[in-house]
Amino acid sequence: MQDAAPKPLHLIVACAENRVIGRDGRLPWHIAEDTAFFHAATAGQIVVLGRICYETWPQVRAEGRQPVVISRNPALASAGAHVTPSFSSALALADTLPGKIMVCGGERIYAEALASGRPLRLHLTLIHAEIAGDTFMPEGRHLPWREISRRESADANYRYTFFELSLP
Numbered sequence: 780m781q782d783a784a785p786k787p788l789h790l791i792v793a794c795a796e797n798r799v800i801g802r803d804g805r806l807p808w809h810i811a812e813d814t815a816f817f818h819a820a821t822a823g824q825i826v827v828l829g830r831i832c833y834e835t836w837p838q839v840r841a842e843g844r845q846p847v848v849i850s851r852n853p854a855l856a857s858a859g860a861h862v863t864p865s866f867s868s869a870l871a872l873a874d875t876l877p878g879k880i881m882v883c884g885g886e887r888i889y890a891e892a893l894a895s896g897r898p899l900r901l902h903l904t905l906i907h908a909e910i911a912g913d914t915f916m917p918e919g920r921h922l923p924w925r926e927i928s929r930r931e932s933a934d935a936n937y938r939y940t941f942f943e944l945s946l947p
């Protein structure tokens with residue numbers, strides 16, 4: 780029997796124009812529409828995320844999400860949360876679970892996903908501002924993305940665009 784093809788990776792990220800994604804272990808903004816989009820897109824799916832993202836998202840298991848946490852600390856494992864020591868082991872596990880693989884960051888995990896060679900879907904909320912921060916989306920603008928959709932929106936503080944991009 781042939782092995783099943785590896786699943787595509789769905790990267791989901793909100794990113795400022797200067798590629799900032801985080802500050803002091805948190806999001807540097809509060810955009811209610813983007814939070815709602817993120818929750819809806821990840822509900823019922825496998826969420827691959829780093830230890831800091833996991834620790835700051837206590838409700839990750841809500842709405843049927845299946846967390847696969849990347850950490851060197853296996854003691855983080857609990858009912859409903861898998862812990863693996865590397866991105867490759869996280870993908871090997873995620874391939875055995877039902878649902879889409881939603882890669883939720885942080886920085887190193889996005890970098891490994893971009894370099895993985897798997898088919899990619901990028902769900903990008905681009906916030907049209909330069910925002911101070913300490914965590915960044917790795918540069919991926921040189922990759923030959925195909926645009927599937929875009930939708931512009933705004934709140935009282937920011938203008939932003941929801942992109943869905945595909946590679947290949």
Ligand SMILES: NC(=O)c1ccc[n+]([C@@H]2O[C@H](COP(=O)([O-])OP(=O)(O)OC[C@H]3O[C@@H](n4cnc5c(N)ncnc54)[C@H](OP(=O)(O)O)[C@@H]3O)[C@@H](O)[C@H]2O)c1
Binds near residue numbers: 792800849852865891
């Ligand atoms: N804007 C967005 O869409 C978005 C998305 C995600 C995150 N963020 C922001 O980014 C920040 C958190 O991201 P972060 O990059 O600092 O941390 P992170 O990836 O959530 O967590 C880092 C930890 O995860 C483990 N880890 C991560 N990558 C690994 C790898 N490739 N191999 C092995 N272990 C790995 C290590 O855990 P151990 O030390 O336990 O071994 C590492 O110390 C926060 O500010 C958050 O709000 C924003």
